[in-house]
Amino acid sequence: MIELRPALNEALRNLGNWRNKYPSQVYPHKIVLNMMYRAYSTRFVYQAFANDEMPEFDDFQEAAKYVIEFYGETALREVMPYLEGWMANNPYEQVGSLSTARYEKLATQAETDKKYKEELEFSYIFELLNDMSVLYFIAFRLTGESEVDAIAKMSDVIIEPLEHMDYAITKQVFQQLLVGRYMSMNYHPLP
Amino acid sequence: MENFLWSYCLNEEQYTKLYRIICKVPGLLQYLTDHNDRELTNHILNYKMLVETEGKSTLGIRMNLELIKNRYDIFRKEYENSNRNENEFSYDFDLNHVLTWNPKPQWTNGMTVEEIDYLDHFIPKVIGLPKYLHKNTNRENLYDLIVTYQMQLNATGLNDAETDFLLETIKERFYRIMDDHKDAIHYVNHSHQINDRRLLDEFTTEAANSFYPYDVQDERCNEFANKYIKVFHPYIASEIFQKYFRANKLNVALSFAQQEFSHIFSSPNIYWHNKEAIFGYVKILHNILDALGQKGQNQLHEKSQKLQNVFLETLYLLLSRMIYWTDKETHKDEKYDDTSLPINVQHKLRAYKLRGYLMEHYGELLVSNIENADANKMSYADYTSAHFMAYIHKIVGRNSIFKREADRVFHLKGIFQHCTPEKASEDGFRMNDELAMAIHKKYKEGKYSLPQKEVSEFVLFLRTYFKNEQKIALESNEPISYLQKDNFSPAYKSDKDEIRKYLQANGIQYLYHFTEKQKIQSIIKYGGLFSYKRAFDESIAMPVREDMALTRDIDAKLGLEDYVRTSFCSRLPKIKERQAEGAELVLLKIDLDVALFEATLYTDMEATQPGMKYGADFDDLKKVNLSATQKEVSKPEDNDYWQRQAEVLIKGFIPVKYIVNVNSSEILD
Numbered sequence: 001m002i003e004l005r006p007a008l009n010e011a012l013r014n015l016g017n018w019r020n021k022y023p024s025q026v027y028p029h030k031i032v033l034n035m036m037y038r039a040y041s042t043r044f045v046y047q048a049f050a051n052d053e054m055p056e057f058d059d060f061q062e063a064a065k066y067v068i069e070f071y072g073e074t075a076l077r078e079v080m081p082y083l084e085g086w087m088a089n090n091p092y093e094q095v096g097s098l099s100t101a102r103y104e105k106l107a108t109q110a111e112t113d114k115k116y117k118e119e120l121e122f123s124y125i126f127e128l129l130n131d132m133s134v135l136y137f138i139a140f141r142l143t144g145e146s147e148v149d150a151i152a153k154m155s156d157v158i159i160e161p162l163e164h165m166d167y168a169i170t171k172q173v174f175q176q177l178l179v180g181r182y183m184s185m186n187y188h189p190l191p
Numbered sequence: 192m193e194n195f196l197w198s199y200c201l202n203e204e205q206y207t208k209l210y211r212i213i214c215k216v217p218g219l220l221q222y223l224t225d226h227n228d229r230e231l232t233n234h235i236l237n238y239k240m241l242v243e244t245e246g247k248s249t250l251g252i253r254m255n256l257e258l259i260k261n262r263y264d265i266f267r268k269e270y271e272n273s274n275r276n277e278n279e280f281s282y283d284f285d286l287n288h289v290l291t292w293n294p295k296p297q298w299t300n301g302m303t304v305e306e307i308d309y310l311d312h313f314i315p316k317v318i319g320l321p322k323y324l325h326k327n328t329n330r331e332n333l334y335d336l337i338v339t340y341q342m343q344l345n346a347t348g349l350n351d352a353e354t355d356f357l358l359e360t361i362k363e364r365f366y367r368i369m370d371d372h373k374d375a376i377h378y379v380n381h382s383h384q385i386n387d388r389r390l391l392d393e394f395t396t397e398a399a400n401s402f403y404p405y406d407v408q409d410e411r412c413n414e415f416a417n418k419y420i421k422v423f424h425p426y427i428a429s430e431i432f433q434k435y436f437r438a439n440k441l442n443v444a445l446s447f448a449q450q451e452f453s454h455i456f457s458s459p460n461i462y463w464h465n466k467e468a469i470f471g472y473v474k475i476l477h478n479i480l481d482a483l484g485q486k487g488q489n490q491l492h493e494k495s496q497k498l499q500n501v502f503l504e505t506l507y508l509l510l511s512r513m514i515y516w517t518d519k520e521t522h523k524d525e526k527y528d529d530t531s532l533p534i535n536v537q538h539k540l541r542a543y544k545l546r547g548y549l550m551e552h553y554g555e556l557l558v559s560n561i562e563n564a565d566a567n568k569m570s571y572a573d574y575t576s577a578h579f580m581a582y583i584h585k586i587v588g589r590n591s592i593f594k595r596e597a598d599r600v601f602h603l604k605g606i607f608q609h610c611t612p613e614k615a616s617e618d619g620f621r622m623n624d625e626l627a628m629a630i631h632k633k634y635k636e637g638k639y640s641l642p643q644k645e646v647s648e649f650v651l652f653l654r655t656y657f658k659n660e661q662k663i664a665l666e667s668n669e670p671i672s673y674l675q676k677d678n679f680s681p682a683y684k685s686d687k688d689e690i691r692k693y694l695q696a697n698g699i700q701y702l703y704h705f706t707e708k709q710k711i712q713s714i715i716k717y718g719g720l721f722s723y724k725r726a727f728d729e730s731i732a733m734p735v736r737e738d739m740a741l742t743r744d745i746d747a748k749l750g751l752e753d754y755v756r757t758s759f760c761s762r763l764p765k766i767k768e769r770q771a772e773g774a775e776l777v778l779l780k781i782d783l784d785v786a787l788f789e790a791t792l793y794t795d796m797e798a799t800q801p802g803m804k805y806g807a808d809f810d811d812l813k814k815v816n817l818s819a820t821q822k823e824v825s826k827p828e829d830n831d832y833w834q835r836q837a838e839v840l841i842k843g844f845i846p847v848k849y850i851v852n853v854n855s856s857e858i859l860d
Contacts (some may be wrong), residue, residue: 003636003637005635005636005637008459009458009635012461013367015384016382016383016385016461017363017382017383019385019386020384020386022384022488022688027457044250047250048254051249051251053250053252054215055211055214055215055252056211057211062208066258069258069261069262070255070258073254073257073258074250074254077254077257078250078253078254082718097361121392128416139597144313157581158241175223185642186421186457187641188453188454188457188461189423190461191387191422
């Protein structure tokens, strides 16, 4: 099974940072901005993978390093400059499992209500782990694993082959097989 | 590989990594073959422009070209760096690139070229910073340097929002890098602290009014616990846990403990950078270690070696975290006083002592295959470190209880047969450091994470064990083992009734203890009066007074450091001395019950006087000149001057329920 601990750590670190940095009215919206940033970026990475624009590797670690660097460059160069425009002009666009409109609504409620803030923080962590799972999935695929084998290696679950996998479906698969379970065992709400 | 001139700085593996990506960019391999020289970066940029001009650019092509450029840049810098160190390669010093400095700053020790290179992107953007850093290459902590630089900029009005953002980024990045390094346990990442200040301030204020002063039977106390049960803060949980545990309210105590176990035995731990939380964790685990004792540990071992191992190693790690708290930092923007929350020097002393104890008693369980001699050295090193730290801070004199503990381990555990004290201390210090770092690494990898089921199993074990001990105590009419230590369930002398009658017949109604008025709040908070040794165990701040440090040494020399000193006499001469120094003192009346505790000692005169005799038997009490102790006044030239000050020494702790006037203590004029 894939180790999601570093990703969870990263998510918690980010939330801690932003909580300290931003006022309570701004903080929830920063979370949404970052959720969408990650979603758009991961979707681009998935498209590049699906378009066969990535090399193959002998070793998973090396493949994962490549995919994560690819993700970093994509986020920086292809998403960051345009993100706010996309979110403002197309808030209902479904990016994988997210849409700006849905989470902005939650963020507004979270400005004053702790319950919604916790829900938003949970969602941020949950989506980050899901997106990381997608990147790891791509890395496994780049080492020559089939879709079914890559999913099995990551989640210890063997499933029937899916007809068509895209970014949104891949996320759904890992939500059900991996991240949901992982969160139930390892997630503690921030105080 | 030899075909490309730019590959001069690559090894086989690096070349293969780049080559794979190059092959994935349509047309690039041919382009590089046609343009073969030592400058790969320029060709990548040119090719990027070319495909864009031709309208062939895709996201995959753009990103792959970026990755090739970035990776090559790092590989080349690694090559230059390694060759420069061997003096085979020289290149010009560039103030704006830390990588080119020779020697490199100490804060780069252990960093990779990639990590330094990352910081190199930010440092030159702050005007004057490279020069400042270059002047201070001997400092180990970049965070500290940046803080000082920020203060300088603020003082001169040169700091602006953009500069400050860059400086914050450098600080944050430095600690993030350190977080992934071997000695991460020595660093505290301030930007990753959970902001719990308001919560803790609220708790502290409210607890002082609505929790600490009341017995757990009081409804106000229960309301308070109910209010905080869903807060999930380790420090708060530990305070409530301890109070209920001492009162033998196991269900409430263990609910709070269980809450925190799910934080303690998890990774990442969201409270890793919060000092009060770390203190709270230690408090819960150490209370349990103490309560279980060897018997409980044996039963836990039988039940689950894994649980025992996780429990002990996590406690060792958290104690190490307290010991090393901010020790790699010179800038500490934290002020402490008597009532401040952890972690200050007192808490570090406590952690040293507890870790020394843990290693001495459970060393072989903490490190598989460790030799006894090494475990003893580690224990010795911690007691020695505690002694030096306490001595430097004038809390103790040269012969402190820590020193005595260290000497005991050195001689009785046979360390002296292998090496000198200095060598033992040096080895022990190093081994502790290595063990703490190794356990921390495993902790981060989730090796000590327990699923909810195992946490519940552990709590069930504790509940069953403590219930059993209660049953045994009830059946045998003995104290409850896990509450005996601090006299929450005391053992009495066999002739207690005779002693009580004897004291009452001699006009003794209470025992007395004087203290500073401002200490009352602390006595209420901690639930009683501690011996000086137990005060250290609980990390209660002691006043820094040289004469008291010496008194403590004398107590330690006589083996009386673990006793609370009370007197038969309510007007001791020392009261006047202290008042003359300006102290505002109060007199506490102590129930006679404490004189009947099994371990209570009676001294025939003031306990630090040469020739003083003491013992725990009725006969020792009979040697006390009780009529002298009841005299209103006495002068130094009187024969019974010191006898009047005879003492009753209570082992460890006097719970607050025995202090009859704690809420209305007599202020001494």
